[in-house]
Amino acid sequence: MARSALLNVMVQAAFKAGKSLARDFGEVQNLQVSLKGPGDYVSQADRKAEKLIREELMKARPTYGFLGEESDEIIGTDGAHRWIVDPLDGTTNFLHGIPCFAISIALERNGEIVAAVVLNPATDELFTAERGGGAFLNDRRLRVAARKNLSDAVIGCGVPHLGRGNHGKFLIELRHVMGEVAGMRRLGSASLDLAYVAAGRFDGFWERDLAPWDLAAGILLIREAGGYATDLAGGSAMLDTGTVVAGNEYIHKALSEVVHRPVPTR
Ligand code: 2AM
Ligand code: CA
Ligand code: CA
């Protein structure tokens, strides 16, 4: 597997942040934690990781824009390129000592994601993709799962957070999906959920109310692993709508239909 120089920059930035997060994960009780909104926690670990990534990426490509969860956006002088970064995806897991969190770094060129890195520092799993070059878990080429029927499928989802999203609507979707699939999972890290679809661990996934930094890298991983990822209306506005449904050709279609199934009137 030959990585481009740009992808190597992204991988190195992710490893730096990963080391920092791994250190902080062992010292969670000593971290300063604050609330951004109801149930929406951020810690020193998130900010430190974003600073490391931002410095590393901006040093390599000073003219690119930068959109990250924990700092002000940089509008680059190079209008075509932008980094999209979540330094710690799964902060709630992290702060609860659950080793299921990731660093997500994507590169956008003229509005399209062209390179992606998702790193789980607790398992040393590095997911990478470049447009047209395939998706990889460490050195192994990835392919989405081949299952065609929802009744055989394990489906991941996100659960709306305290004070956010439409909880009633989600419960209806969940009930419909639960009634059709072999099993449901909820990791609490959207970028890992998407990486799991790319790796064939999850047959499908859907979630609403996400941010661009949760989605950008994972979407390219899935496409480069031969899968489908769209917004919930079937279009390509995932980053703008914050919605996503993903799977192989068959599961993507079937899951989209079940998520949209009308509510029974009696
Ligand atoms: P985060 O850990 O980077 O904030 C899980 O469904 C996804 O929602 C995660 O990617 C998580 O990203 C995000 N998330 C968790 N709690 C949230 C909250 N209270 N408000 C908004 N997003 C949240
Ligand atoms: Ca957050
Ligand atoms: Ca996130």
Ligand code: CA
């Ligand atoms: Ca985050």
